[in-house]
Each structure stands twice: as structure tokens, then as C-alpha cells.
């Protein structure tokens with residue numbers, strides 16, 4: 001029993017190696033999120049940059065066109081045209097006013113136009129599409145850009161993608177560098193502050209728990225809350241409270257275990273003393289003295305009960321019931337055996353009724369189920385034997401049936417019923433007995449065994465006598481079988 005107290009706490013677990021610590025995870029996540037944010041910003045801003053570049057060209061062209069159209073109506077000299085186009089980085093420049101198109105300047109051999117972009121009719125989605133068209137697929141195709149000119153007119157500039165794409169690439173590079181810097185700075189800030197706020201305190205908690213579990217009974221190892229007023233401070237506070245509570249429980253448990261050990265030692269010696277007393281009393285019976293003859297059987301009976309009690313307590317102290325080893329049991333036979341062993345089936349004044357269907361099978365531990373039924377039947381027989389009146393019906397019935405995967409067994413008798421005093425602690429060890437010489441262990445053990453089967457035991461409310469009900473879930477039953485048995 002004393003080992004029980006020492007093994008009650010699991011040995012401290014060596015901290016599992018971290019694949020990636022909380023800090024590194026935070027770092028990676030921060031960089032990732034900042035980058036995602038930058039991409040989300042980059043898409044519209046590069047599209048806007050593209051559009052603005054084109055509008056700039058159109059605006060510059062507009063200024064030139066206005067100057068040219070106000071000074072004269074004739075064609076410009078070729079050297080002026082090529083100078084103008086070089087300044088605009090364009091192949092051609094034209095305006096359309098009042099339905100009349102006027103070509104202001106044109107290079108000698110302009111390449112064919114591949115794309116046309118009308119800035120007045122560019123929706124935001126189109127702006128993004130056109131922008132990426134230039135950025136990703138632009139080589140040296142020719143673009144015709146159209147924009148408004150003097151209210152109702154239109155200006156038209158034809159130019160190559162090359163310059164535009166180069167400007168866009170430069171802009172992208174700047175944004176990339178900027179976002180790297182921003183995400184770096186943000187990541188460092190987040191990392192440092194989260195490390196302070198969470199990671200360190202978590203490590204502190206972990207260390208405190210580990211240190212405590214190495215010697216849970218040492219009061220100096222209880223965590224001292226840091227006094228933070230947040231969730232972690234709360235956790236520290238709760239942990240300290242739990243550790244204090246556990247220490248009390250441990251102390252109490254150890255004391256109980258020591259007490260239990262002492263009791264079982266005393267019990268052991270007591271049993272031996274009683275056994276030798278019993279041996280001597282056996283000899284007394286043979287004395288002819290009438291007084292001895294009167295008292296000796298009573299003395300023997302008392303000694304017998306005392307020894308049985310000692311044995312039961314010893315057995316209970318030792319017992320950690322093994323987990324059930326389930327086998328298929330013919331329940332009718334098992335019940336009949338219980339009747340035979342307890343002597344109820346051949347009893348002079350008790351009527352034994354075994355109502356268990358002969359074909360009922362249950363998947364359970366045969367020994368344990370036997371002991372459960374033995375305890376119930378013995379209790380019932382004891383209750384029936386109590387009353388001396390011969391006119392009373394003394395019937396002990398054991399019945400059973402299956403519902404799906406659950407077998408229900410009832411043990412009922414026509415005795416006086418369970419006394420109120422016994423009902424209160426019926427399934428608790430050493431507490432439920434209301435019988436002279438009883439230990440109050442029978443039902444406690446029965447309940448423990450039934451629970452180990454995942455089942456349930458209860459005292460049903462029955463008017464005359466007592467009815468104990470056991471439910472044992474055993475195995476899934478094939479549906480077809482159940483249907484057939486229902487149909488028949």
C-alpha cells in the first residue's frame with residue numbers, strides 16, 4: 001500500500017524536444033503575414049502606376065498638341081516631328097476634334113499597333129489586367145493610348161511598351177525592397193514583444209511544473225505567481241492553487257496508505273489469534289459440562305464470523321481487480337452454479353427460480369460475473385432466512401434478457417427488502433452493511449466488477465422484497481439476428 005502513495009504522481013516527463021519553438025513559429029508567421037499584406041497592396045498600386053504613366057504621356061502630348069494646333073494648321077516640318085516624338089518616346093501623335101482626325105507627328109515607319117488602351121474607359125479591374133499585361137508579357141509591342149482632348153476631342157499617342165515596362169520593373173523592385181525592410185522590422189518587433197509577453201512566461205510555467213513534479217510534496221516548489229493581471233497570471237494563480245490542493249491530497253493519501261498498511265497487519269495477526277482461539281474452542285465442545293455445551297456453539301459462531309470478517313478485509317485490501325477477461329457464457333448454467341454453490345437450489349425453505357433463458361449468452365468475465373451473482377444471491381438468501389414465519393413465501397428469482405448489446409440480469413427475492421440504514425451507503429465498502437457480522441463489502445465488490453465491465457448495478461424499487469438489477473453491455477449484435485428474434 002505504501003507504494004501506492006509514491007506511484008500516485010507520475011514520474012516527471014522529460015520535456016519533449018520542440019520541432020519549432022513558439023518564438024520561431026511567431027517569427028515565420030509574422031514575416032509571412034507582412035508579405036501577404038504587401039502583396040495585397042502591391043497589386044492595385046502597380047496597376048495605378050501603369051495607368052498614371054500612360055496618363056502622364058497623354059498629358060504631355062496634350063500640352064504639345066495644343067501649342068501646335070494654335071500656331072498653325074499645316075503639317076509640321078519632319079525634323080520638328082521627330083524631335084517631338086523623341087521627347088514623347090512615341091511613334092505617333094494625333095488629335096481628333098469635331099470628328100476630324102489630325103495627325104500631328106509620325107515617325108518614318110511606325111510598327112503596327114498591338115494593344116489599345118483608352119484611359120477614359122478603364123475600370124479598376126481592367127487597369128489591373130492591362131498593368132500586368134505590360135509587366136508580365138510586355139516586350140516591344142506597340143500601344144495606342146487614347147485620352148480626352150479639349151472637352152469633346154480625343155488625343156492619341158502611339159508608343160512602345162519597352163519604356164513603360166522598364167519603369168514598372170523599377171517601381172516593383174523598390175516596393176520589394178521596401179516590403180522586405182518593413183516585414184523585417186515588424187517581425188523583429190513582434191518577435192521581441194511576443195517573446196516577452198508569452199514565450200518567457202510559458203517557459204517559466206513549464207519549468208515550474210517540471211520542478212514541482214520532481215518532488216510534489218516540497219512546498220517550496222509551488223509556483224509563485226508573478227502577479228500579472230492577464231490570462232497567464234490567471235494560469236499561474238490557478239496552478240499554484242492546484243499544486244497546494246494536490247499537496248494536501250498527497251499528504252492525506254500517504255497517511256491513509258500507512259493506516260491501511262497498519263490495519264492489514266493488525267488484521268493479519270488478529271486472524272491468526274482468532275484461528276487459534278477457534279481451535280481451542282473446538283475442543284471445548286467435547287466437554288460434557290452443560291454450561292459449556294450451551295455457550296460453546298455461540299462462541300464458535302462468533303469466532304467464525306470474526307475470522308470471515310478479517311479475511312474479507314484482508315482480501316479487499318489486497319485486491320486490485322484484474323480487468324475482465326471476457327468469454328461467451330451460457331448464463332443459465334452460470335446462474336444454476338450460483339444456486340448450487342450457495343446451497344439455495346437445494347434449500348429446504350427457499351424456492352429457487354432460475355428464469356434465465358437457456359439460450360442466452362453473455363460476453364463477460366465468467367469468474368467475475370459468478371462472484372457478482374454469488375454476492376447478490378447470498379444476500380437475498382440471508383434476507384430470506386431472517387424471517388422465522390413458515391407461512392411466508394420465500395422465493396429467490398434470477399432472470400435475464402438481452403436488449404441489443406446490453407444484457408440485463410435481475411436478482412429478486414420476497415424477503416423484507418433492503419433496510420433504510422443499508423440503502424444509504426449500499427455500494428460503498430465497509431459502509432453498507434446492516435447485518436450482524438456483515439462487512440458491507442459484498443455489494444461494493446459486485447458494483448466494482450460490474451463497473452469494470454462498463455455496466456451498471458442498482459437496487460430497483462420493489463414493493464415486497466428486494467430487486468437488484470445489473471446491466472452488462474457486451475458486444476454489438478448482428479442486426480439480422482435481432483430482427484429475426486423480434487419477428488419470431
Ligand SMILES: Nc1ncnc2c1ncn2[C@@H]1O[C@H](COP(=O)(O)OP(=O)(O)O)[C@@H](O)[C@H]1O
Pocket residue numbers: 375379380381383413415416417418419422426432433434435437438439440441442443444465466
Ligand atoms: N436481498 C436483500 N434483501 C435485504 N437486504 C439486503 C439484500 N441485499 C443486501 N441487503 C442489505 O445490504 C447490506 C449490504 O450488503 P453487502 O454489501 O453484501 O454486505 P454484507 O452482506 O457483508 O452485510 C446487507 O447488510 C443487507 O442489510
Ligand SMILES: [Mg+2]
Pocket residue numbers: 375378379442443
Ligand atoms: Mg453480502
